[in-house]
Amino acid sequence: xxxxxxxxxxxxxxxxxxxxxxxxxxxxxxxxxxxxxxxxxxxxxxxxxxxxxxxxxxxxxxxxxxxxxxxxxxxxxxxxxxxxxxxxxxxxxxxxxxxxxxxxxxxxxxxxxxxxxxxxxxxxxxxxxxxxxxxxxxxxxxxxxxxxxxxxxxxxxxxxxxxxxxxxxxxxxxxxxxxxxxxxxxxxxxxxxxxxxxxxxxxxxxxxxxxxxxxxxxxxxxxxxxxxxxxxxxxxxxxxxxxxxxxxxxxxxxxxxxxxxxxxxxxxxxxxxxxxxxxxxxxxxxxxxxxxxxxxxxxxxxxxxxxxxxxxxxxxxxxxxxxxxxxxxxxxxxxxxxxxxxxxxxxxxxxxxxxxxxxxxxxxxxxxxxxxxxxxxxxxxxxxxxxxxxxxxxxxxxxxxxxxxxxxxxxxxxxxxxxxxxxxxxxxxxxxxxxxxxxxxxxxxxxxxxxxxxxxxxxxxxxx
Ligand code: PMP
Numbered sequence: 001x002x003x004x005x006x007x008x009x010x011x012x013x014x015x016x017x018x019x020x021x022x023x024x025x026x027x028x029x030x031x032x033x034x035x036x037x038x039x040x041x042x043x044x045x046x047x048x049x050x051x052x053x054x055x056x057x058x059x060x061x062x063x064x065x066x067x068x069x070x071x072x073x074x075x076x077x078x079x080x081x082x083x084x085x086x087x088x089x090x091x092x093x094x095x096x097x098x099x100x101x102x103x104x105x106x107x108x109x110x111x112x113x114x115x116x117x118x119x120x121x122x123x124x125x126x127x128x129x130x131x132x133x134x135x136x137x138x139x140x141x142x143x144x145x146x147x148x149x150x151x152x153x154x155x156x157x158x159x160x161x162x163x164x165x166x167x168x169x170x171x172x173x174x175x176x177x178x179x180x181x182x183x184x185x186x187x188x189x190x191x192x193x194x195x196x197x198x199x200x201x202x203x204x205x206x207x208x209x210x211x212x213x214x215x216x217x218x219x220x221x222x223x224x225x226x227x228x229x230x231x232x233x234x235x236x237x238x239x240x241x242x243x244x245x246x247x248x249x250x251x252x253x254x255x256x257x258x259x260x261x262x263x264x265x266x267x268x269x270x271x272x273x274x275x276x277x278x279x280x281x282x283x284x285x286x287x288x289x290x291x292x293x294x295x296x297x298x299x300x301x302x303x304x305x306x307x308x309x310x311x312x313x314x315x316x317x318x319x320x321x322x323x324x325x326x327x328x329x330x331x332x333x334x335x336x337x338x339x340x341x342x343x344x345x346x347x348x349x350x351x352x353x354x355x356x357x358x359x360x361x362x363x364x365x366x367x368x369x370x371x372x373x374x375x376x377x378x379x380x381x382x383x384x385x386x387x388x389x390x391x392x393x394x395x396x397x398x399x400x401x402x403x404x405x406x407x408x409x410x411x412x413x414x415x416x417x418x419x420x421x422x423x424x425x426x427x428x429x430x431x432x433x434x435x436x437x438x439x440x441x442x443x444x445x446x447x448x449x450x451x452x453x454x455x456x457x458x459x460x461x462x463x464x
Contacts, residue, residue, distance in 0.1 A: 015271020019129035024275070025301035028208055028242070033148040039311035045102050063095045070094060073324060078332055078340035087327045097323030103311040105134025105295070106322045109329070116334045117281075117297050121265045129275060133303045134317045135310055138248055138280040138294035143169045144313075145244060145278060145296065148305040149209055150175055157210040159187045161379070161425030161434070163218050163246065166211065170427070176204050177427040184370050186224025187212060189231035196239045209242045214263065216249035216375025219425045219436035223253065223374045226260040233266055236276055248282040248294075251341035254349035255373030264297065275299040283325065285375075286344050291321040348376055348440070355439035358447050362455035376440040379422070382407065382433050385461030402433035411461055417453040 026034070041058055048055040070090040077083040089097055096106070104110055114132040118125035135141040146166075150156060152174035158166075160179040170177070178195060180187045192210075199206055210232070214224040224232070236243050245263045253259050261269060263277045278298035283291055296303055310316070329337055355378065356371055368381045384402035388410070405421035412419060422434025442450060 015269075017268055017271055017274045019127075020273055020275035020299065022299075022301045025299055025305070028149060029305055030147065030149055030151045030154075032151075033305050033309070036305070036308045036312070038308055039103075042103050042311040042315060045100075046107075049107075058100060060100055063098050066098050068094065068098060071097065071324070073328070075328055075331075078336040078343065081343075085331065087331065089323055089327065093323060093327070097320050099319055101316050101319045101322065103133075103307050103316050105317050106319075106326055109322050109326045110134060110295075112326070112329050112334075113295055114297075116337065117264075117279075119334055120338070121262055121268075121297075123264065123268055128300065130298055131300050131303050132295050132297050133307050133310075134293065134295045134322070135306070136294070136314050136317050137284060137292040138246065138282040138296075139165060140292075140314065141280055141294055141296050141306060142166060142244070142246060144306045144309040145280070145302070146170060146173055146175070146209075146211075147309060148302065149242065153205065155204050155207040157192065157207045157241065158427060159212060159217065159220075160427075161217075161220055161422065162211065162427065163213055164420065164424035164436075165218075166246070167424070167427055178204070178207050179427060182217070182220050182222055184222060186214065186217075186222055186228040187232060189228055189235060192232065193235050196235065196241075206239075207241060209244055210236060211244045211246065212263075213246045213249070214260075215247055215253050216372055216377065218249070218375060219377050219420065219422065219434075220379045221370065221372030221375060221377045222379075223255060223372070224260065229260055229263060229266055230270070233263055233270065233276075237273065241276075243277045244280070245277050246280045248280070248285055249375035250281065251286050252345050252348050252376070253374040254345045254352070257373075278302055286341050287325060287328075291318070291325065293317055293321050293325060345374075348374075351376070351439050354444050355437075355447055355451075358451040361448075362451045363458075366455055366458045376438050378437045378439065380419075380435050380437055382435060382458060383462070384433050385411075385458065387461060403431035404433050404435045405431065407461075408435065411457050412454060415453045415457045417450050417457070419454075 044057055047053065048057060070088060071094065073087040074084045075087055077085055110132055115125060117123065117132060123130060146169050150173055153176060155176045155178050156170055157178045157180060160181045180192045180195065214229065216223055243263050247262060250262065262279065264279050267274045267277050278296060280294065280296055282294035284294065296306060332340065352372060359369060366383050369378050372378060382404055384404065384407055388403050388407040405423050408419055408421050420436040422432040422436060423430060425436065426432065439447065
């Protein structure tokens with residue numbers, strides 16, 4: 001299907017926008033979220049920063065008793081990886097690194113991220129309709145967002161396949177699913193429209209949210225095209241659905257076509273109502289996964305609901321992690337950070353190319369795939385040997401061709417090659433011939449050997 005992009009999406013002019021009112025979100029909060037009380041201590045913590053305030057509020061330990069004297073970092077320059085810059089964290093910065101902090105995250109860091117988001121996504125930096133809040137990784141923030149928006153039994157629209165890390169969240173919250181299959185352009189908008197137009201509310205509650213991974217989807221590797229994004233956003237508007245835009249691979253786009261805008265950008269570009277998009281971003285793929293630092297961006301009321309959850313669970317993102325991230329980003333500035341992300345994306349493009357060459361050499365007649373344009377995954381459809389086929393009677397469509405979980409467990413693992421079974425990425429009980437392959441870590445030689453082993457075991461099993 002070809003879609004003509006509306007003039008609003010292609011022109012530089014911005015159209016008038018109207019933020020959805022705060023009541024729009026409060027009416028949609030889950031019962032548990034609506035009933036969640038602010039934390040008496042952590043909600044008052046920002047008041048400590050008032051000039052002249054003598055605080056006896058929090059049970060903060062005295063950092064004079066802590067054993068750490070300083071933290072010295074050696075950081076690669078974003079433009080010249082051979083150049084190492086030294087950053088020292090000491091004095092009051094060290095105290096902050098070792099102390100409790102506000103739930104939202106260090107104010108300076110939140111402001112830095114917000115400025116970056118305004119610049120990168122073309123949003124008004126002075127608008128009060130959206131804000132940013134840090135959390136311990138986007139995985140945790142996703143859990144809390146789902147928890148804030150869905151009651152047990154509510155329906156969530158997910159892509160088929162979807163992120164295997166999010167299905168346990170939805171299962172734990174007793175969600176029901178509405179699956180929209182994905183092609184090489186992203187979730188199939190016409191399927192979504194048909195599904196919603198024919199929804200039978202007596203069978204399942206009408207969905208409130210659409211969970212999507214628009215860049216380099218984990219696991220399918222698909223980047224949702226510009227045209228498809230417009231269609232999906234328009235459907236979300238028409239059917240009153242909130243978009244949960246899970247975008248940890250936003251900065252890992254290396255496709256040839258111009259990078260499509262995020263939904264957060266697009267809702268502003270198209271004009272009309274804004275506030276239908278809640279974004280999830282992460283430093284995991286560009287600074288350090290072990291930092292456990294991510295952020296949400298979106299309507300203030302929804303962000304506040306998630307913060308209320310944070311203040312009674314993790315309390316705050318790690319101070320140490322923030323204290324390390326902040327001086328780095330201040331030193332780099334937004335331009336340096338973006339230069340670093342460009343270099344990171346080109347690293348992954350090079351890994352993608354190397355992996356694709358291995359696939360072409362060894363698996364051309366044993367698997368099918370689409371070449372990803374972002375992130376670190378190939379979504380292979382294996383031509384499985386007869387011994388692990390035909391175990392899937394009654395499951396839908398093209399996936400009826402085997403059980404990659406059995407193949408990996410019984411065959412591939414014993415040859416020393418490990419892959420993620422595709423079934424983990426579907427919310428129904430289907431088995432599938434798909435596997436998710438991450439090409440991020442292996443060296444050229446290891447890739448070659450891994451794919452060679454996979455081909456060998458597929459071929460042997462097929463002929464045995
Ligand atoms: N969403 C997706 C699609 C992911 O692939 C991941 C990481 N594997 C996450 C969320 C979680 O990222 P974080 O490390 O920020 O928790």
